[in-house]
Amino acid sequence: MAEQYEKFKRMGAEVITVSTDTKFVQLAWQREEKMLKDVKYPMGSDPTGNLSRIFGVYDENTGLALRGTFIISPEGKLLNSEVNFYNMGRNIDELMRKFKANMYLATHVDEGCPAKWKEEGDKTLKPSAKMVGKVYEAYER
């Protein structure tokens, strides 16, 4: 994420990492861990777990947040949600793909981005009566 952060930022997103640690711990970790030396994103602190609960990632048994990733539009609508268990990391390229797709769809409201969509210019689909049962043909065209 440290390497991709600037790209997200240039595209109009603010990325905030969040854990239930205090801000003092975030500071200490960022300064201690060499892997985080290039980190530029704000590190959020949710010691009460309130925000984690709102997003459904708070684990009452451990007091920790699961690995949840959420994309919120500039209008404040939740458009994407992915939650991984503790032991599985996330793929930032996939997050970038989903972010690009959501940005594209925000201005192309009658289109849909299929599974293979990677970036603007790739094939999209326009759901219609004509396409019912003919997605294969529409996609191959």
Added chain:
Amino acid sequence: MTEVCCGLRVGDEVPDFKLEIFDPTTGDFGEISLETLKANKKWTILFFYPAAFTFV
């Protein structure tokens, strides 16, 4: 704000929230709010992780 039992779902309106942050670019603490991000027409990506000092 109404009680949320099981978490927001896609399509839901996200209630305004405030977070205390550590900003590595300034080396200082601060605050960030969804309200401000929305006012600046920003997309917001929240990236939750279990604990500092573990892998991200």
